[in-house]
Amino acid sequence: ARKGRHEPVRGTFIPCLAFGRFPLCLVPCALCPQVVHRLLMRLVLPELLDQLPHDHPDARASRRDIRRLNALAGTPRWWRRELPRLLRPGERVLELGAGGGELAAMLRRHIPALEIDGLDVCPQPPDWPADARWHNVSALDFQGYAAYQVVIANLLLHQFQDDELRALGERLRAGPRVLVFTELTRRRWQHLVMVPARLIGINHVTRHDARVSFSAGFRGSELATMLGLEASEWNLRTRQGLLGLYRLTATRR
Numbered sequence: 001a002r003k004g005r006h007e008p009v010r011g012t013f014i015p016c017l018a019f020g021r022f023p024l025c026l027v028p029c030a031l032c033p034q035v036v037h038r039l040l041m042r043l044v045l046p047e048l049l050d051q052l053p054h055d056h057p058d059a060r061a062s063r064r065d066i067r068r069l070n071a072l073a074g075t076p077r078w079w080r081r082e083l084p085r086l087l088r089p090g091e092r093v094l095e096l097g098a099g100g101g102e103l104a105a106m107l108r109r110h111i112p113a114l115e116i117d118g119l120d121v122c123p124q125p126p127d128w129p130a131d132a133r134w135h136n137v138s139a140l141d142f143q144g145y146a147a148y149q150v151v152i153a154n155l156l157l158h159q160f161q162d163d164e165l166r167a168l169g170e171r172l173r174a175g176p177r178v179l180v181f182t183e184l185t186r187r188r189w190q191h192l193v194m195v196p197a198r199l200i201g202i203n204h205v206t207r208h209d210a211r212v213s214f215s216a217g218f219r220g221s222e223l224a225t226m227l228g229l230e231a232s233e234w235n236l237r238t239r240q241g242l243l244g245l246y247r248l249t250a251t252r253r
Contacts (some may be wrong), residue, residue: 029076042186044161044216047209054122058205063100065206066155073245075154079103080110083152086178086251087111091149094119094176096139097156101125104132117148140168145175152180158216162226169227179229183246184217218246 052059070076080247086094095104098118108114108129117133118124124134135142140160145151151172157165172179197207226235229250236251 005177012190032200040186040219042162042216042218042222044159045212047159047212048205050159052205058165061203062205062209064142065202070075070154073241075245076103076106078182078247079107079152079154082180082249083107083150084111086180086249087114087150091115092117092147093150093152094135094145094148096120096151096153099132101128103154138249140164141173145171145192148180149177150180151176154182155184157181157223158183158213158218161222165226166228169229170188173228173233177252179227179250181223181248183223183248184213185240185246186214186217186219187244214244217244223248224250
């Protein structure tokens with residue numbers, strides 16, 4: 001490679017995964033650092049679930065799938081263990097992308113006297129508690145972060161472009177004491193996790209969105225960096241699980 005391009009061998013035309021051209025490179029694609037770099041670049045694409053009406057049968061099936069996959073990955077158990085140790089008495093929690101309210105409902109059952117509100121662009125769930133607030137607005141447009149000491153989100157932030165995460169980070173840094181996010185890890189092989197999904201009845205919307213979501217996931221300290229969380233101001237803890245989960249916990253120093 002020279003000046004960012006592969007040098008072709010004349011007379012042979014094979015598509016190059018890194019540059020979309022038709023050279024034959026002497027380096028196998030699996031070993032080419034430029035190809036690997038392209039494959040590992042964060043790519044945010046639209047998800048089908050976000051384009052379907054909330055009550056569409058495929059949307060309901062996909063939300064059911066997500067609950068099943070979360071349970072399989074141990075996500076509810078992790079939230080029940082992680083959040084109580086971070087909370088202080090009287091602190092109010094805000095869940096971003098609260099959806100149908102399942103995570104908040106589960107946390108209320110397991111954490112006594114928990115005060116948790118929800119935020120989402122979708123309508124308030126019919127069984128949402130009367131004493132809990134529901135903010136029907138995008139996380140990027142919400143102006144009330146200063147009213148919350150703890151902000152959490154489950155599988156939401158990968159839907160945001162890098163510049164949107166920077167804008168969200170500016171708002172979060174001005175208010176909450178604790179941030180807890182579960183996301184997806186971006187790896188070359190991660191899409192293989194969904195190969196057997198059809199065999200266990202996973203909906204086509206979920207299968208599509210899983211591939212898209214893994215491509216938009218995070219690696220290492222990327223999420224904290226995009227949100228502008230400096231190690232001098234926050235205690236940062238990032239974990240990446242075998243099944244593709246990515247978890248970030250940030251507490252103010």
